Amino acid sequence: MWIIFGLVNAEQVIVTAVVWNLNHTPVITSINPSSDPKLIARNKTQNYTIYLRDDEQDAIYYTITPQSWYVDPISWTINSSDFDSSSWAYINFKYLAPNTKPTPNPTKVTITINDWPNLVSKDINLYIY
Amino acid sequence: MDKKKYLKIIFPIIVIIWIMLIIFLYKNNSVNNYVIKDWIWVDSFIKNNSSQSAFEKNTSFKIWDNLDFISFVNFGNDKKIFLDILETKKNINIENIYINDKKINESDIKSLYLSWMTIVKINWKAKTNNLEWKINYNNLIKINIIEETDNKNDEIKKVVTVSNWKLPKNITLLNNNFSSNINNLLQIKWVNLEEVDYVNIWWFSLKPQIENWTLLVSLDKDIFASWEYFIFFQLKNGKILTTENKINFIHNQNSINIANLTPKIINNTEDSFIVIQWNGFNKIISVQLNNNIILKTTSFKIINDNVAAIKIPKWLWSWIYYFNVMDTNRIYELKNNTFTIN
Numbered sequence: 469m470w471i472i473f474g475l476v477n478a479e480q481v482i483v484t485a486v487v488w489n490l491n492h493t494p495v496i497t498s499i500n501p502s503s504d505p506k507l508i509a510r511n512k513t514q515n516y517t518i519y520l521r522d523d524e525q526d527a528i529y530y531t532i533t534p535q536s537w538y539v540d541p542i543s544w545t546i547n548s549s550d551f552d553s554s555s556w557a558y559i560n561f562k563y564l565a566p567n568t569k570p571t572p573n574p575t576k577v578t579i580t581i582n583d584w585p586n587l588v589s590k591d592i593n594l595y596i597y
Numbered sequence: 598m599d600k601k602k603y604l605k606i607i608f609p610i611i612v613i614i615w616i617m618l619i620i621f622l623y624k625n626n627s628v629n630n631y632v633i634k635d636w637i638w639v640d641s642f643i644k645n646n647s648s649q650s651a652f653e654k655n656t657s658f659k660i661w662d663n664l665d666f667i668s669f670v671n672f673g674n675d676k677k678i679f680l681d682i683l684e685t686k687k688n689i690n691i692e693n694i695y696i697n698d699k700k701i702n703e704s705d706i707k708s709l710y711l712s713w714m715t716i717v718k719i720n721w722k723a724k725t726n727n728l729e730w731k732i733n734y735n736n737l738i739k740i741n742i743i744e745e746t747d748n749k750n751d752e753i754k755k756v757v758t759v760s761n762w763k764l765p766k767n768i769t770l771l772n773n774n775f776s777s778n779i780n781n782l783l784q785i786k787w788v789n790l791e792e793v794d795y796v797n798i799w800w801f802s803l804k805p806q807i808e809n810w811t812l813l814v815s816l817d818k819d820i821f822a823s824w825e826y827f828i829f830f831q832l833k834n835g836k837i838l839t840t841e842n843k844i845n846f847i848h849n850q851n852s853i854n855i856a857n858l859t860p861k862i863i864n865n866t867e868d869s870f871i872v873i874q875w876n877g878f879n880k881i882i883s884v885q886l887n888n889n890i891i892l893k894t895t896s897f898k899i900i901n902d903n904v905a906a907i908k909i910p911k912w913l914w915s916w917i918y919y920f921n922v923m924d925t926n927r928i929y930e931l932k933n934n935t936f937t938i939n
Contacts, residue, residue, distance in 0.1 A: 510649075511804050511815065529860045531872045533904045538782045538815055542874060543859040564782060564815050567649075567803065578904045580872045582859070587870045589900050 493586040494522035496579070497556070505574040505593035508565045516592065518559040518579060525551040526583040532561050533578045536570035536596075539563050565596050637740055638671040644802055653800065655734055657727045663692070666737055667837075668717040680706035680717070681739035688730045689721035695835050708743065716837055768840055770828075771811070777821040777846040779856045779875050783814040795831040798844065802831070821846040853877035853922055855934045862937045869909045871936055873920070878905040880924035887919045887930070913938050 500517045508514050522528060528546040532539045540562045551557045563577060574595040581588050644650055647662040658664055682691075694701050695718040696709060717738065723730070771784035785796070785805075795802045796814045799821070805812040825845050830838040856875035863869040879902040884892045896908040907920070919935045921928050 511806065513806055513808060513813070529872070531857070531859050531874055531904065533874045534780065535901075535903060536780070538780045540782065542857055543872075545860070562808075564806065564813060566780075566817065567815060568817075578901060580900065580904060580906065582870045582872055582906070584867065584869050587872070587898075587906050589904065589906075 491526070491583065491585045492523040493588055494520050494526075494528055494581050494583050496520050496581065496588070496590050499590075499592060505595040507595050507597060508563070510565055510569065510596055511567050512565050514563045514565070514594075516561050516563060516577075518561075518590075520557055520559070520581060521555050522551065522557070522583060523555050524583070525555055525557075528557070529582045529584075530559055531578075531580045531582075532559075533580075534563065534575070535572075535577070536575040537564055537566045539577060563594065565594070569596055637742075639668050639740070641666065641668040641734060641737070642800060643667075643734065649804065655727075655732070658723050659726050660723055662723050664689075664721055664723060666719045666721070668738060670711070670715045670717055670740065675710065675712050677708065677710050677743040679741040679743055680709060681741055682706065682719070682737070684739075685737045688725050688732075689723055691719060691721050693720040693835060694718070695720075695837075700835060718835065718837070720835070768842055770842055770844065773842070773844045775816065775821075775844065775846050776854075776856065777816075777823075777848040778818060778851075778854045780818045781816040783812075783816055783844065785812040785814065786810065787812075792832045792834070793830050794833045797829045797831060798826050819848070821848065823848045851877070851929055853880060853924060853929045853931075855920070855931045858934045858936055860936070862939060863909060865911050865913055865915065865938050868911050870906050871909055872904065872906050873934075874904055876903060877924075878902050881905065881922045882925060883923040885921040885923070885928075886913075887921060887932075888916070909936075909938070915939055 496518060498519045500519070501514075506514065520528075525548045527548055529543070530546065531543040532541065544559070546557045546559070559579075574593045576594065577592045579590045579592065581590075641654075643653060643656050644665045644667075645656045645658045645662055646665060647658070650656050656664070691703060694703060694706065695716070696711065697716055701709075719738070768785065768787040771786065775781040775783075783796070790807060790810060790812055793805060793812060796805050796812065797803070798816075801820070803814050803816075805814045807813070823846055825843050828840055828842045828844060830840070832838060854876050855873050858871050858873045860869075860871065863871065878899050881897070881899060883894070884897050884907055886892070890913070892907065892910075896910070898906045898908075900906060915938050917935050917937050919933075920931045922931060923929070
């Protein structure tokens with residue numbers, strides 16, 4: 469955002485703001501568990517919670533894509549009503565580790581968060597033992 | 598050529614052909630643990646529990662590893678047999694023996710009445726590793742027929758019937774159609790869930806997890822060919838439970854596939870991102886819509902090989918669309934996943 473100040477006369481100041489994108493990008497604030505990479509035994513499940521903030525509380529479409537093995541859900545929607553009064557919301561998902569060590573290891577789960585004008589992605593790293 | 602000369606040439610040839618035929622039949626009597634002896638059909642698998650291997654035709658193991666040896670034996674009709682494992686016992690410590698999921702004593706194997714299809718399972722600890730023990734999987738158990746028997750023999754039914762334990766009921770697969778291009782989760786519900794030790798599909802033995810009264814079984818991508826597979830269960834008490842449940846796999850040979858796109862409905866009032874998921878996206882060089890509109894290269898972002906975001910321009914008219922993506926070799930019409938513009 470650019471802010472331009474112009475002096476018109478002694479009593480009046482005009483402020484012009486040029487905003488490139490009116491809609492704020494949603495921000496991932498924390499991931500629980502936060503270990504990076506997270507150690508997970510083979511064929512075990514791990515629950516994750518991703519906390520995020522979106523000032524406009526837009527509906528957010530998210531995807532969760534594992535490089536190796538399975539997550540549930542693989543995509544879903546956060547509705548405007550799911551945000552709290554501080555514009556926070558969260559995503560829960562479950563990761564199921566493979567039966568054998570994956571290649572590559574560490575592996576990753578990619579999260580995308582899409583509020584339409586903006587799209588952000590984040591990788592969660594996992595080491596399967 | 599006179600008759601004697603003719604016989605001198607022909608006779609050795611016939612003898613040689615007979616010898617070759619006998620050798621051929623003898624050698625082909627056992628191929629890949631698949632043995633036919635006196636019309637007994639045997640298909641055997643071995644699993645190393647210590648290293649959590651799958652059921653395989655052969656496996657490597659260390660000294661004192663715990664192994665399961667399973668033979669599916671088809672006798673043709675009911676028989677009284679002697680199960681000879683004397684040679685094998687030199688290399689193993691037998692822990693348990695099961696006949697059709699019924700635990701038996703080692704002394705019982707000298708005289709067993711078995712029905713036409715029988716599962717012989719021996720759980721043992723190896724006294725030697727697989728390199729020192731020049732193991733012949735075809736001869737781990739020898740089945741000697743003592744006598745042919747009558748199907749109506751009550752004694753047979755007493756031994757082979759598995760009705761002395763409660764059969765789990767209401768086995769339900771939450772999904773039984775999968776694309777083997779991607780990792781999948783098989784979810785199974787039934788009444789005695791906690792009894793399941795392994796879920797077996799084909800020769801793969803898979804350790805399930807239990808969550809919310811559901812068995813979760815992870816299915817590796819690119820393992821199962823397009824086919825319909827039976828499922829059977831190994832229970833914690835050592836029994837094997839066969840079911841009528843089947844799962845279907847479809848494997849797509851394409852190097853680029855979409856398993857999911859999000860969201861599936863967008864408005865044409867503003868530019869929108871659609872995120873596509875699953876494989877081969879690093880190869881994408883161009884994206885078109887099915888109405889032949891080519892999207893600008895700046896309109897799609899390959900996040901990694903498994904995730905890509907495609908910006909859909911707002912001026913498109915309302916319709917149902919799918920993506921045609923191009924790599925350096927060809928165009929892939931990804932018709933299975935569509936999205937709608939309102």
